Amino acid sequence: MALQKISVLGIVNIVLLVILLAIIGNQLYLWLKGRKVAKIVENDEFKKGMHRAQLIDLREKDNFNAGHIMGARNIPFGQFRVMKDSIRKDMPVYLYDQGKSLSTRVAIKLHKDGYQDIYILKSGFERWDGRVKKSK
Template sequence: MILQKISVWGIIDVVLLVILLAIVGNQLYLWQKGRRVAKIVENDEFQKGMHRGQLIDLREKDSFNAGHIMGARNVPFGQFRVMKNSIRKDMPVYLYDQGKSLSTRIAIKLHKDGYKDIYILKSGFERWNGRVKKSK
């Protein structure tokens, strides 16, 4: 009986380890792929270039309304497929979300669809130090 319990816990440990490795592997893949399809930039460089392109906030509407980068347009991650056609291919695209993971995923999708000039805010809105606007 004790041997059976040990083997069950051993199997659970192996399964959890495999799941953890899969999550880490996926994050590394996204990080590497994101660096190939988009330029990940700090606040200063993002702020300098965002005025010559399309500034897209990928957070949900409630987060956007609570505060967003001045001049940003809200294209929530969950509605991206429907709203993607409103993003022009002939202009640079500046993406941000709370961190950077959603922006990386969207940058990969945009690149597959032929977008070439894509920028991601490195630390996301969470650490943005520029002007912010709150919606009503």
């Protein structure tokens, strides 16, 4: 009986380890791929280029309305597929979300569709130190 408990615990541990490795592998893939298809920039560089680009906030509408970077357009990640065609290919695309994980995923999708000039705010809106606008 004790051998069966050890065996079951061993299997559970192996399954958990495989899941953990899959999650880590996925995050590593996104990080590497994101760096390949987009330039990840700090606040200062983001501020310099965003005025000549399409500035897109990927957070949900409620978060956008609570505060967003001045001049940003809201395309929530959940609606990205539907609204993607409104993004021009002939202009730089500046992306941000709360951190940078959604921006990386969107950058990969945009790159697959032929977009070339893509920038991601490294620290996300969470650490943005520039001008912010709140919607009513």
